[in-house]
Amino acid sequence: MTPDQYCQExxxxxxxxxxxxxxxxxxxxxxxxxxxxxxxxxxxxxxDECSDANVARTALAWWRVEVAAIYSGKPQHxxxxxxxxxxxxxxxxxxxxLEIIDGMEMDLQHHSYADFKALQLYCYRVASxxxxxxxxxxxxxxxxxxxxxxxxxxxxxxxxxxxxxxxDARRGRIYLPQDELQRFGVSSRDIxxxxxxxxxxxxxxxxxxxxxxxxxxALAQLPEVDRKxxxxxxxxxxxxxxxxxxxxxxxxxxxxxxxxxxxxxxxxLALKTWLKN
Numbered sequence: 001m002t003p004d005q006y007c008q009e010x011x012x013x014x015x016x017x018x019x020x021x022x023x024x025x026x027x028x029x030x031x032x033x034x035x036x037x038x039x040x041x042x043x044x045x046x047x048d049e050c051s052d053a054n055v056a057r058t059a060l061a062w063w064r065v066e067v068a069a070i071y072s073g074k075p076q077h078x079x080x081x082x083x084x085x086x087x088x089x090x091x092x093x094x095x096x097x098l099e100i101i102d103g104m105e106m107d108l109q110h111h112s113y114a115d116f117k118a119l120q121l122y123c124y125r126v127a128s129x130x131x132x133x134x135x136x137x138x139x140x141x142x143x144x145x146x147x148x149x150x151x152x153x154x155x156x157x158x159x160x161x162x163x164x165x166x167x168d169a170r171r172g173r174i175y176l177p178q179d180e181l182q183r184f185g186v187s188s189r190d191i192x193x194x195x196x197x198x199x200x201x202x203x204x205x206x207x208x209x210x211x212x213x214x215x216x217x218a219l220a221q222l223p224e225v226d227r228k229x230x231x232x233x234x235x236x237x238x239x240x241x242x243x244x245x246x247x248x249x250x251x252x253x254x255x256x257x258x259x260x261x262x263x264x265x266x267x268x269l270a271l272k273t274w275l276k277n
Contacts, residue, residue: 003082004031007038010079021235024274025138030134032090032137035082040100041131042079047107048171055118060105067097090136098128112174116210119161119177120154127160128153129231138230142223145230151221152237155214159244162207166255171195176207194255204252208244215241231277238273239266 001009011022021027022030022037043063050056069075070083071094086092103125113119132154137147161168161175168175169191181188184203191200215237222230239261247259261269 001077001078002049004035007031007035007051007082010038010041021270022240023230024235024270025047025232028089029137029232031082032086033134035079035086036092036130036133036137039083039097042077043101043104044126047104055106056108060101060108063101064098067094067101070094070097077147080153084101086137089135092133092136094218096133097127099125103129107173111172113177115179116177119175122175123157124150127157132231134233135230138232140223140226140229144221144223145226147221147261148218148230149233151214151218154235155211155218158207158211158214159240162204162211163243163247163254163259165191165204167258169194176203179217180206191255196253196255200255201252204254205248208248208252211244212241215244227277231274234277235270235273238269 023032030032033143043060046056046059046063050059064158066075066077066080070080070087075081075084083092083097087094087097103122106122106125110122113122128150131149132146135149140146165174165176172183172192173186174191176191178188180203181191184206186197186200186203189195219234219237222234227234242265243259243261246261247254250257250259
């Protein structure tokens with residue numbers, strides 16, 4: 001199996017909505033974004049699948065060495081091997097790949113966040129940085145597109161957090177800001193024990209409205225000259241935003257169920273967005 005084949009299988013196996021947006025790209029950009037996404041999956045799996053935090057930290061430290069080897073040596077892992085020509089072709093900064101690892105490591109340090117400012121740093125590292133790298137791969141001519149990519153990354157991560165409240169709670173994690181839980185009269189115990197109160201519903205509505213503002217802000221900042229180049233990001237936005245709307249429409253029962261869109265609907269949204277832009 002070649003490094004590119006490994007990345008393709010890793011990305012397809014994830015079942016992510018992102019996978020459907022990659023299909024519309026030309027070969028070189030599809031290869032690049034697939035390798036980048038596979039890298040994100042690998043370092044994310046370290047945290048999600050390692051029950052021992054010290055082992056996970058050691059594994060992430062190994063990945064930092066692998067990132068350095070992409071730029072100055074011979075990396076060992078198929079994903080980092082696949083990234084060697086890609087970081088050169090698309091001028092991807094080493095510090096951005098390291099920031100993604102920093103974000104994953106935050107999951108080992110924090111099981112909750114005091115306020116939205118603290119959560120924003122996490123969202124920036126695990127999502128906005130990926131958006132900035134993706135923007136380089138897709139291409140742009142106006143630097144305002146980077147602001148769009150940054151804010152769209154925040155919107156995506158907030159959507160993930162909203163959709164996965166129950167799933168994360170079962171792992172002992174609460175990403176919703178603690179000061180906002182207090183403001184709405186929701187305790188951490190309510191979330192960890194899946195107690196869906198009227199106060200919890202109000203809290204979730206607040207979270208959804210903020211995520212929607214980030215979508216609106218991001219899309220308003222995308223310069224017209226770069227819309228065609230950034231169509232893949234717009235496909236992702238259509239799928240993720242629809243998922244957020246489905247969470248709201250279903251009554252925000254995220255403590256006990258996880259909303260996901262059927263494959264055919266994702267493909268339809270992808271095709272519709274591609275043709276529109």
